[in-house]
Amino acid sequence: MKTEQLVGQNIQTQKIQATQIAEVLKTVLNYSAAEKDKEVANRLLKKLVLNYSTAEKELFELNQLKNKFLGMAAHDLRNPLASIRGFCELLLDEDMGSLTEDQGEFLRTIYSLSKHMLDLVNDLLDVAVIESGQLELDTKPGSLKILIEERIRISRILAETKQMTFHKFMEDIPDVPFDHSRIAQVVDNLISNAIKYSPVGSNIFVSLKQEGMKARVSVRDEGPGIEPEEQKRLFGEFQRLSTRPTGGEKSTGLGLAIAKKFVVAHNGTIDVESRPGSGATFTFLLPIGEQI
Numbered sequence: 001m002k003t004e005q006l007v008g009q010n011i012q013t014q015k016i017q018a019t020q021i022a023e024v025l026k027t028v029l030n031y032s033a034a035e036k037d038k039e040v041a042n043r044l045l046k047k048l049v050l051n052y053s054t055a056e057k058e059l060f061e062l063n064q065l066k067n068k069f070l071g072m073a074a075h076d077l078r079n080p081l082a083s084i085r086g087f088c089e090l091l092l093d094e095d096m097g098s099l100t101e102d103q104g105e106f107l108r109t110i111y112s113l114s115k116h117m118l119d120l121v122n123d124l125l126d127v128a129v130i131e132s133g134q135l136e137l138d139t140k141p142g143s144l145k146i147l148i149e150e151r152i153r154i155s156r157i158l159a160e161t162k163q164m165t166f167h168k169f170m171e172d173i174p175d176v177p178f179d180h181s182r183i184a185q186v187v188d189n190l191i192s193n194a195i196k197y198s199p200v201g202s203n204i205f206v207s208l209k210q211e212g213m214k215a216r217v218s219v220r221d222e223g224p225g226i227e228p229e230e231q232k233r234l235f236g237e238f239q240r241l242s243t244r245p246t247g248g249e250k251s252t253g254l255g256l257a258i259a260k261k262f263v264v265a266h267n268g269t270i271d272v273e274s275r276p277g278s279g280a281t282f283t284f285l286l287p288i289g290e291q292i
Contacts, residue, residue, distance in 0.1 A: 078125070081118045085111060116250040123254040126185075127237065130261045137182060137265055141175040144183075144215050144286070145208055151187045152206060155195065162200045162246070169207040176215050176286050182262040183286075186270075187217065189255040190282045194221035196245045198279075213288050214268075220281040226274040234272055235260040259284075
């Protein structure tokens with residue numbers, strides 16, 4: 001019996017050892033497979049990163065080429081359009097002879113359409129400059145109050161064609177470092193939008209005040225307001241909203257996108273507050289005393 005017991009114990013021991021060896025082999029094989037999978041995964045990841053890097057470089061080069069072409073095309077179109085507008089003005093003033101009613105109407109149509117085309121060309125030039133990373137600011141300390149009053153005077157003629165009234169609330173604040181032409185373009189855009197999308201005979205409210213170390217400029221209209229879901233994409237390029245100009249005016253869909261780029265370049269912010277049926281208030285803030 002002792003011999004049989006010993007044989008049985010040996011068999012049992014061998015089974016245990018075989019099981020342990022099998023477990024060890026299984027662990028080794030699993031580890032080996034995992035390492036191989038990891039190696040394959042790393043190779044695939046490196047390939048994906050390389051492909052992404054190559055595609056990103058090609059996309060950047062194509063975008064730069066697009067901006068260059070866009071800038072060249074827009075620049076070449078601007079001068080002829082400016083000439084068309086100049087000739088129209090000359091003929092409409094009747095310095096070269098009187099016009100028939102039909103001739104005057106045709107010329108006014110050409111003048112209006114050429115203005116819209118020139119606005120679009122100028123906006124496309126701005127977009128090309130911004131996207132190419134070549135936007136340069138000529139910042140100097142200056143009075144925002146003087147600039148805003150100047151832009152209101154220029155816009156007053158357009159507002160009077162729709163019997164609109166400006167209301168100014170302007171505080172005396174310290175000088176702000178800004179690029180005069182760029183911020184003038186921002187103010188012009190906000191005021192022209194207020195005129196464009198407000199009903200005849202309404203009011204436009206323009207304010208300037210200091211908030212901490214920031215200058216706050218606001219333009220409020222009495223238009224139809226902007227739907228909440230549309231406000232999220234208001235400052236995107238080529239955005240067309242459900243709100244339509246009240247006097248048949250044209251829009252390029254680029255003005256607010258460009259305005260935001262200019263404000264952000266000044267380390268500022270721009271936003272809108274609006275409720276359907278209650279008009280809209282566009283506000284931008286610029287830092288006071290901060291070098292850009």
